[in-house]
Amino acid sequence: MTDPARAGIPEDGRIPRYYRAKRQILALCKTLGEGVALPSERQLCTQLGVARATLRQAVLQLVVEGWVDSRQGSGSFVVGRRKIAQHLGSADGPDQDALTGRTWTTFERRRAGCELAQELRIHRNDSVIHLECVRGSGNEILAVESAFIPAKRFPGFDHAPVGNRSLHDELRTRFGVSFGGADQGTETAHVSPREADLLGTLPALPALVVHRTSWDALGEPFERVRTLYRGDRLTLVNRLGSVERRPEHEQAENRSSSS
Amino acid sequence: MTDPARAGIPEDGRIPRYYRAKRQILALCKTLGEGVALPSERQLCTQLGVARATLRQAVLQLVVEGWVDSRQGSGSFVVGRRKIAQHLGSADGPDQDALTGRTWTTFERRRAGCELAQELRIHRNDSVIHLECVRGSGNEILAVESAFIPAKRFPGFDHAPVGNRSLHDELRTRFGVSFGGADQGTETAHVSPREADLLGTLPALPALVVHRTSWDALGEPFERVRTLYRGDRLTLVNRLGSVERRPEHEQAENRSSSS
Known part of the structure; x- marks a missing residue:
């Protein structure tokens, strides 16, 4: 740091x-x-x-x-533990994940409303399915995630994925949706009382919020996701450029790694 | 949102x-x-x-x-203005920038110390050059940036770039450094009193901090940068995947964009 x-x-x-x-x-x-x-x-x-x-x-x-x-x-x-590095995603999608644990907490239908309608390119009176889960690593809960998908596109989808399974896995195997790309935005926000409850953390703690709109292989948007990460426990990482960094073992000698 | x-x-x-x-x-x-x-x-x-x-x-x-x-x-x-979208960077580097304004505030030499030495693959007693600038858009100051580069690699580099010029431009034209890649980490942190001063904002306001280590076309690390962005004014954006989103004009009709 x-x-x-x-x-x-x-x-x-x-x-x-x-x-x-x-x-x-x-x-x-x-x-x-x-x-x-x-x-x-x-x-x-x-x-x-x-x-x-x-x-x-x-x-x-x-x-x-x-x-x-x-x-x-x-x-x-x-606290001695370092922050956990969570990838902001790659060409393959957002799910190369440090947060392997997932518990689904909500499955409901609601009217899209204007903002979601615009992102998902549907009508504002259309239904969306809202899926909420808490995500973590080991015993620690580190994120709350809400996904919104257009109901019309996923007929017969009537309960949350079973167990630990991700929404992308579910949509791929049941509906043949393959990930094409996504736009993401990262902001700082405060943990709401509900989110504090779900995360087992202090309310009003600053957190990282990632908003993502994903589309399939044809460029058709299929989900809008809001993930709230504990700001005290996670770093969001990404890599730029096409050249690899010189390997560590080529480094000069006599270097101390203590701080 | x-x-x-x-x-x-x-x-x-x-x-x-x-x-x-x-x-x-x-x-x-x-x-x-x-x-x-x-x-x-x-x-x-x-x-x-x-x-x-x-x-x-x-x-x-x-x-x-x-x-x-x-x-x-x-x-x-x-406040009606939306947050400003700042790109987290692409293959071409970190500088496709919403924050075009830049004022250099510090140019100094100091001992690297352990953490910087490790990132830059130099000895902890080696000198680094520390360059600090404030960055903004229009009349608004939105970020404070500190870059650390190994002094040995840039002989004769003895003052900050002139005017608005970026450090990458300076290193490319004067020293032939071309950007190869970088690792970035994004966290939430509080604005320090100095940073609040430079940003003209409230101290202790939550902010977004991006740490970056960049390397050149040969994979050799040449800078470690810490950028603190105003959390109330900026969203950091990035794009995933190789497929483009379906163009907007193909969207269904009868859509309202008001909220």
Whole structure:
């Protein structure tokens, strides 16, 4: 993780209290190491000479940035695990996935409305099927995904895929849909109360939202998907260009990998 | 913008006060329309029956999501402009850019340190050149970018590019570096006080951070870049797959595009 511009310190050198506290706690995390509990709020406030609200602002930012895990009632811990890299997708589609676990939570029909109609090139009064699932890795839930597909195109599709199966697998095997391409947009947004519930995380935590419209091999749009990823646990990765990076083993010697 | 899962409402139906207020203010924004001022904090608190802290939490989320523009001392306004789409890059490189404006703010040498050394395949005691710029579109500053390049590889490089010129242009024309590829990671992070200063925005606003390591046509890494984008103003877009989407004019008739 490269530092923010000039260590985040403004030209005038005035550093807000929460930001100074944040940097001090971050240094403390690095000293304590993975899995170790931070001192109590009260102790930290005294040690750093800040009010509780200031301390909480600092700690919340460190939670969002993946340095600290804060559990209600049981204090805060230094997190050692790195963020999980989730691919933004490739020519083969969006599903070369770090998040292999999937539990379907919703299957319903509703009227498309204008925005979905435009994306899916259907009429706004047409029906869409809305499928929602939570996705994760191991025991951790890391994303909530809502997909909308035009009902008319998928007759007889009347329940969510079974178990862990992806929607793309289902559409390919049952309806012969093959992935042709997609446009994606990535934004930052806040976790809604429902999403916080599903993710088992704090409400209002910043998250990454990816909106995707996919089309089939004929260029016909067949789904609109919104995926909300936990911002504190995931990095979305993609690769540019056609040349491979020089292999690691050719690197110069005498390099330390510690930080 | 597709709605959050099931309109954000948890299964138990209990909606936090700030979230109810947020949804009410969002509905109000849609009624008022672009450019119109929202009622004062005091009025909104009375109207919605919430405390000032609750109202501020709701408004801050709407600022982050690009619905409201909040200026100190002059109240809050409904924002009509859509977010700007910034490409995450293509085979040709990262610079097919919505952010054409660029002002260089820093040119300095420093020791690489471990993390940069590893990315750039140099020794941790080697020098890197750090170039920082702010980037924007029209009069708006939308991003802060820090690039680190190995000093040894670019002898005689002793000041930032002139004017609006990009670092890639500079490295190509002066040193014959052509872009081969890059790995990118996108995360959510908070704007540091310095970055808030440079962007003219609120500190602690959620932002999108893109980290990139680029290599040349021989696969040799030549830069590590951290770009912080305003989360309230930008969407990062990318395209997957090899098939084009069916052209718009083939769409069914009787479609409304209003929302």
